[in-house]
Amino acid sequence: MSIVDFARAAEERGFTGLFLNEHTHIPLAHARSSFPATVDGEIPDRYAHFLDPYVALSFVAASTSLEVGPMVSLVAEHDAIALAKAAATLDVLSGGRLLLGVGFGWNREEFEDHGLPANVRADVVEETVQLMRQLWCDDIAAFDGKFRSLSPSRSWPKPVRDRHLPVLLGAPASDRNFDRVVRWADGWVPMANPIFEPQYAAWLTDLRSRWERAGRDPAALQLMALLTTVPARDLPSAVNRLAELGVQRAAVHVAEGDAADSVRRLDRLAAAIAPAYA
Numbered sequence: 001m002s003i004v005d006f007a008r009a010a011e012e013r014g015f016t017g018l019f020l021n022e023h024t025h026i027p028l029a030h031a032r033s034s035f036p037a038t039v040d041g042e043i044p045d046r047y048a049h050f051l052d053p054y055v056a057l058s059f060v061a062a063s064t065s066l067e068v069g070p071m072v073s074l075v076a077e078h079d080a081i082a083l084a085k086a087a088a089t090l091d092v093l094s095g096g097r098l099l100l101g102v103g104f105g106w107n108r109e110e111f112e113d114h115g116l117p118a119n120v121r122a123d124v125v126e127e128t129v130q131l132m133r134q135l136w137c138d139d140i141a142a143f144d145g146k147f148r149s150l151s152p153s154r155s156w157p158k159p160v161r162d163r164h165l166p167v168l169l170g171a172p173a174s175d176r177n178f179d180r181v182v183r184w185a186d187g188w189v190p191m192a193n194p195i196f197e198p199q200y201a202a203w204l205t206d207l208r209s210r211w212e213r214a215g216r217d218p219a220a221l222q223l224m225a226l227l228t229t230v231p232a233r234d235l236p237s238a239v240n241r242l243a244e245l246g247v248q249r250a251a252v253h254v255a256e257g258d259a260a261d262s263v264r265r266l267d268r269l270a271a272a273i274a275p276a277y278a
Contacts (some may be wrong), residue, residue, distance in 0.1 A: 001259040007060040009263055013270040018060055019071035020053040027109040036106055054086050061094035072103030072170035076124035077114045080148050084132035088157050096160030103170040129167055129184055137163045173203045182214045187222030195238045228253040232272040239276035
């Protein structure tokens, strides 16, 4: 099913956003990069077939009113200056509907093919976001980091929302990652979904506490939950649980298939979630 037809079908069923994964390529040799979602660590073939999310989502944004974004983008595998331009352009042309999820990436070999050792990818992500923010915010932008740099420069367009483009860090719960969210992101996407476990609420309490201690506006913290492993029968209670916890977005996963399969899956998900909004 084409991405545009899928997006239209999702919008017709009441979904409000479409978010795509990103991998630039999948190296055949990946001894250090066991796929985290399978027992044997083997990487599913579909990971080599991902569309470029920025190009694909430009078609989605032009064809629907959905919020769009990569979830997550491996921004350290991009030229930061060019990516800042592409993201701002998509945000402007969509009328401010881009939400930028970023992550470090689990595939070490993939990252290293882009020219840097895998053990610096978290630092490169941070510097990439910082450089992009300079270009989005300032008439004359500059940045001097260890891995990214920008001489004093002018670049437009600027993001729609007061020159601000929301960036959410997709990463596991940890002290280091919470500190990163507070330091340079606008929110968090937990890369795990124990929605009904006490630890989930404890994570959010911890993050909010750090956020407020840093002097950041409590109302500005954006959260997205991944309900990718929650059974359909539990989706209404999961959505209600997230509302109680103040989580603004919940993402479900629709597996690949032909048009008929995809529409049936959307129908099942929409029907499962509907009771939470009754």
